[in-house]
Amino acid sequence: xxxxxxxxxxxxxxxxxxxxxxxxxxxxxxxxxxxxxxxxxxxxxxxxxxxxxxxxxxxxxxxxxxxxxxxxxxxxxxxxxxxxxxxxxxxxxxxxxxxxxxxxxxxxxxxxxxxxxxxxxxxxxxxxxxxxxxxxxxxxxxxxxxxxxxxxxxxxxxxxxxxxxxxxxxxxxxxxxxxxxxxxxxxxxxxxxxxxxxxxxxxxxxxxxxxxxxxxxxxxxxxxxxxxxxxxxxxxxxxxxxxxxxxxxxxxxxxxxxxxxxxxxxxxxxxxxxxxxxxxxxxxxxxxxxxxxxxxxxxxxxxxxxxxxxxxxxxxxxxxxxxxxxxxxxxxxxxxxxxxxxxxxxxxxxxxxxxxxxxxxxxxxxxxxxxxxxxxxxxxxxxxxxxxxxxxxxxxxxxxxxxxxxxxxxxxxxxxxxxxxxxxxxxxxxxxxxxxxxxxxxxxxxxxxxxxxxxxxxxxxxxxxxxxxxxxxxxxxxxxxxxxxxxxxxxxxxxxxxxxxxxxxxxxxxxxxxxxxxxxxxxxxxxxxxxxxxxxxxxxxxxxxxxxxxxxxxxxxxxxxxxxxxxxxxxxxxxxxxxxxxxxxxxxxxxxxxxxxxxxxxxxxxxxxxxxxxxxxxxxxxxxxxxxxxxxxxxxxxxxxxxxxxxxxxxxxxxxxxxxxxxxxxxxxxxxxxxxxxxxxxxxxxxxxxxxxxxxxxxxxxxxxxxxxxxxxxxxxxxxxxxxxxxxxxxxxxxxxxxxxxxxxxxxxxxxxxxxxxxxxxxxxxxxxxxxxxxxxxxxxxxxxxxxxxxxxxxxxxxxxxxxxxxxxxxxxxxxxxxxxxxxxxxxxxxxxxxxxxxxxxxxxxxxxxxxxxxxxxxxxxxxxxxxxxxxxxxxxxxxxxxxxxxxxxxxxx
RNA sequence: GGGCGUUUAGCUCAGUUGGUUUAGAGCAUCUGCUUUACACGCAGAGGGUCGGGGGUUCAAGUCCCUCAACGCCCACCA
Numbered sequence: 001x002x003x004x005x006x007x008x009x010x011x012x013x014x015x016x017x018x019x020x021x022x023x024x025x026x027x028x029x030x031x032x033x034x035x036x037x038x039x040x041x042x043x044x045x046x047x048x049x050x051x052x053x054x055x056x057x058x059x060x061x062x063x064x065x066x067x068x069x070x071x072x073x074x075x076x077x078x079x080x081x082x083x084x085x086x087x088x089x090x091x092x093x094x095x096x097x098x099x100x101x102x103x104x105x106x107x108x109x110x111x112x113x114x115x116x117x118x119x120x121x122x123x124x125x126x127x128x129x130x131x132x133x134x135x136x137x138x139x140x141x142x143x144x145x146x147x148x149x150x151x152x153x154x155x156x157x158x159x160x161x162x163x164x165x166x167x168x169x170x171x172x173x174x175x176x177x178x179x180x181x182x183x184x185x186x187x188x189x190x191x192x193x194x195x196x197x198x199x200x201x202x203x204x205x206x207x208x209x210x211x212x213x214x215x216x217x218x219x220x221x222x223x224x225x226x227x228x229x230x231x232x233x234x235x236x237x238x239x240x241x242x243x244x245x246x247x248x249x250x251x252x253x254x255x256x257x258x259x260x261x262x263x264x265x266x267x268x269x270x271x272x273x274x275x276x277x278x279x280x281x282x283x284x285x286x287x288x289x290x291x292x293x294x295x296x297x298x299x300x301x302x303x304x305x306x307x308x309x310x311x312x313x314x315x316x317x318x319x320x321x322x323x324x325x326x327x328x329x330x331x332x333x334x335x336x337x338x339x340x341x342x343x344x345x346x347x348x349x350x351x352x353x354x355x356x357x358x359x360x361x362x363x364x365x366x367x368x369x370x371x372x373x374x375x376x377x378x379x380x381x382x383x384x385x386x387x388x389x390x391x392x393x394x395x396x397x398x399x400x401x402x403x404x405x406x407x408x409x410x411x412x413x414x415x416x417x418x419x420x421x422x423x424x425x426x427x428x429x430x431x432x433x434x435x436x437x438x439x440x441x442x443x444x445x446x447x448x449x450x451x452x453x454x455x456x457x458x459x460x461x462x463x464x465x466x467x468x469x470x471x472x473x474x475x476x477x478x479x480x481x482x483x484x485x486x487x488x489x490x491x492x493x494x495x496x497x498x499x500x501x502x503x504x505x506x507x508x509x510x511x512x513x514x515x516x517x518x519x520x521x522x523x524x525x526x527x528x529x530x531x532x533x534x535x536x537x538x539x540x541x542x543x544x545x546x547x548x549x550x551x552x553x554x555x556x557x558x559x560x561x562x563x564x565x566x567x568x569x570x571x572x573x574x575x576x577x578x579x580x581x582x583x584x585x586x587x588x589x590x591x592x593x594x595x596x597x598x599x600x601x602x603x604x605x606x607x608x609x610x611x612x613x614x615x616x617x618x619x620x621x622x623x624x625x626x627x628x629x630x631x632x633x634x635x636x637x638x639x640x641x642x643x644x645x646x647x648x649x650x651x652x653x654x655x656x657x658x659x660x661x662x663x664x665x666x667x668x669x670x671x672x673x674x675x676x677x678x679x680x681x682x683x684x685x686x687x688x689x690x691x692x693x694x695x696x697x698x699x700x701x702x703x704x705x706x707x708x709x710x711x712x713x714x715x716x717x718x719x720x721x722x723x724x725x726x727x728x729x730x731x732x733x734x735x736x737x738x739x740x741x742x743x744x745x746x747x748x749x750x751x752x753x754x755x756x757x758x759x760x761x762x763x764x765x766x767x768x769x770x771x772x773x774x775x776x777x778x779x780x781x782x783x784x785x786x787x788x789x790x791x792x793x794x795x796x797x798x799x800x801x802x803x804x805x806x807x808x809x810x811x812x813x814x815x816x817x818x819x820x821x822x823x824x825x826x827x828x829x830x831x832x833x834x835x836x837x838x839x840x841x842x843x844x845x846x847x848x849x850x851x852x853x854x855x856x857x858x859x860x861x862x863x864x865x866x867x868x869x870x871x872x873x874x875x876x877x878x879x880x881x882x883x884x885x886x887x888x889x890x891x892x893x894x
Numbered sequence: 895g896g897g898c899g900u901u902u903a904g905c906u907c908a909g910u911u912g913g914u915u916u917a918g919a920g921c922a923u924c925u926g927c928u929u930u931a932c933a934c935g936c937a938g939a940g941g942g943u944c945g946g947g948g949g950u951u952c953a954a955g956u957c958c959c960u961c962a963a964c965g966c967c968c969a970c971c972a
Contacts, residue, residue, distance in 0.1 A: 275970070275971080277970045338971060389967095585932065644919080760926055863951090
């Protein structure tokens with residue numbers, strides 16, 4: 001074995017072994033534990049957010065698998081409508097081909113080709129990370145099975161009256177030429193202008209009403225000017241007609257609460273077809289909306305001479321013309337939130353269009369209850385509010401998209417036979433298949449009804465919403481569905497609580513009657529070292545695959561886990577992975593060291609033969625098992641705590657203390673050793689192996705590769721991944737008293753080291769040591785185990801005494817229950833020693849003073865719990881004792 | 895304009911229900927060390943009074959109020 005652990009050599013080997021062994025498949029008859037992966041986009045490449053997200057899921061999956069649950073981590077990818085369509089369009093563009101040139105059928109074929117060729121990239125990257133998904137169950141949202149689920153859901157929602165088609169003001173992305181849901185629109189603060197425009201009165205063209213707007217180019221869709229009924233400036237104008245500048249059309253001045261006298265001029269133009277507020281105003285006043293724009297965001301025939309101009313050019317032209325005509329009253333610079341498309345970045349246009357919607361209220365109410373009543377819980381809990389705030393307004397969900405890549409809406413229009421075209425009011429049927437649709441249409445509209453399927457596809461999130469059950473075979477009643485639904489924990493980031501989490505919850509409730517998971521774990525966001533989001537455009541991303549190559553997957557995983565404290569964002573830089581790499585290396589070397597002594601020496605532990613250090617490490621192991629198990633158990637999910645407990649135990653207790661103490665015994669040369677020495681070696685080695693076996697099991701969820709490799713090195717034929725999680729409280733777990741004695745001895749060692757360090761005494765130079773105990777009981781307790789100290793420090797004569805007298809030229813140190821003396825004749829420097837002791841004394845005195853003050857406070861003694869007061873008294877006593885000893889030592893120095 | 899989060903050693907962060915440490919860890923710094931697993935190592939050391947202010951309490955980093963800075967999310971571009 002090499003002194004450097006090289007992950008590259010073993011990761012691929014073990015991953016293949018696990019796969020071949022079917023280790024990722026649900027096994028046994030234990031209580032099921034299920035996680036569904038947040039399906040990454042097929043177009044995606046693994047980024048640090050994925051690495052974190054999937055490591056968390058894998059830690060849980062491996063933990064539960066080891067605990068004996070029938071564990072399934074269900075993998076899959078998302079067809080990601082817009083993203084995937086764009087990728088393929090860009091590829092075609094390189095060949096000078098547009099999707100329209102190909103036509104829908106051919107284009108969709110191309111996308112499938114692309115998916116089949118490149119869609120596995122992210123899956124392979126997840127494997128590099130060590131993800132133990134059941135890949136035999138890999139799903140894709142456009143698979144036949146999942147598409148069937150989509151159609152089923154659509155039909156049922158339609159039949160329940162929860163899906164409807166209607167003309168509403170929706171968000172339109174002119175670049176992508178599709179409708180968007182509200183959540184797909186991002187408001188971006190942008191520098192803009194606030195213009196005040198004079199609209200002449202129809203019956204008195206010399207008088208004006210001045211309206212304020214940030215969007216003058218929409219004036220051709222104006223249907224009114226609104227003022228507030230309370231606004232004295234405009235009361236007399238209500239009911240009058242005004243003329244839209246540059247047009248021959250007049251519109252009324254109306255009174256509406258939407259007009260805010262404090263904003264702008266207090267008069268506002270009303271453009272129902274292009275503004276959400278105005279749409280509501282228009283409805284209140286029964287004003288017919290006028291569409292003034294084409295779908296490509298150029299102005300239409302309503303705009304007179306501006307017809308054909310795009311919206312931004314038109315804005316400039318309109319403003320220039322208004323100014324020339326003396327109708328521009330004011331221009332103000334202003335920062336405006338501009339709605340933009342989350343995919344294309346284009347400015348979104350509110351547009352009046354015919355679309356498909358899901359009525360939210362009947363679905364949202366039970367979903368809100370599920371969280372309110374704790375059947376589904378968010379970790380951290382504050383995200384329940386985020387969830388509620390989004391669902392509660394019950395805003396209907398626009399689900400139709402004018403794309404080609406996606407689930408085509410299962411609605412068929414019954415078109416006229418003459419031209420085969422559909423119109424606004426063409427009747428339609430909704431059905432699971434074309435055949436069903438035909439039967440329904442014939443029944444309803446006669447034998448010769450001709451059908452044309454709706455061209456729109458569904459919002460990608462419509463299919464993602466079904467993920468926890470569509471992947472398990474729903475709507476069929478599969479065994480997987482029966483076993484693994486509801487799932488247990490959903491691990492995701494806060495960015496998709498609306499898009500995905502909420503929709504899965506109401507879908508699960510609606511179609512299966514149960515919440516899809518009991519816990520939603522929301523992890524933090526990965527940021528760069530400056531605290532900025534990682535992004536392609538900033539170029540500040542850290543590539544997880546590159547990090548895995550450099551530090552190993554185990555190191556990357558472990559580092560991420562130690563950084564994952566509840567819900568906090570993570571500032572990341574490559575050096576953070578060194579922690580993980582160094583840790584793996586530490587463990588590796590401990591094993592490498594003991595391994596040669598293990599062979600043929602392994603034997604059962606015999607309680608009577610266990611040394612103090614053995615009993616202590618077994619007790620510490622037991623505590624660690626408890627901590628790690630409790631930390632990982634949902635809903636605690638304290639990943640960092642678990643990882644740190646393992647780090648501490650492995651590095652400090654197991655390596656720095658235990659192994660150092662037992663080193664000599666473990667390395668005893670078997671040849672020529674006495675039978676006693678050999679017996680001692682065998683026990684020491686066996687304790688080490690016992691602890692190590694459990695330790696690597698505890699570590700396995702975090703560092704699956706190295707632990708599996710170690711397991712093999714220990715000569716175990718079975719795979720670690722499917723072995724058993726250790727239980728706390730095993731017999732032979734070591735005992736608390738031994739552990740306490742050991743802790744005292746370690747404190748004495750600390751004290752010795754501190755003094756030796758102060759005098760920079762080389763490790764190779766021995767010093768004598770006198771341990772002075774305050775009580776005979778303590779003396780009796782420590783004396784038999786003094787060898788622990790000499791195994792950690794080079795000690796000459798070692799005495800454990802009762803109230804020993806301070807030898808001349810010795811340096812004193814303290815530990816709970818006594819003190820030590822380090823005779824340092826020839827080394828002790830009175831000046832340095834005086835400084836050292838004075839400093840210690842100062843600390844002890846100020847602490848004692850603080851205790852005294854506290855205890856002299858009557859209300860403290862009266863109000864505080866007796867045990868707290870007693871604790872303080874004990875502290876004070878020992879501190880006073882300490883002060884005295886230090887004073888004596890100082891006096892001794894002269 | 896609302897809501898939420900963060901602010902603890904030079905840096906990155908822990909610190910559960912207020913009282914066991916005299917506020918911890920890793921990295922960095924300083925001093926030693928070829929101690930027969932590991933320099934991706936070993937042993938020491940220095941360094942914070944917990945963003946500011948006020949309050950509750952016998953007792954506050956830990957609860958309340960307030961201010962500030964940074965960040966995130968939401969909000970109809972009159």
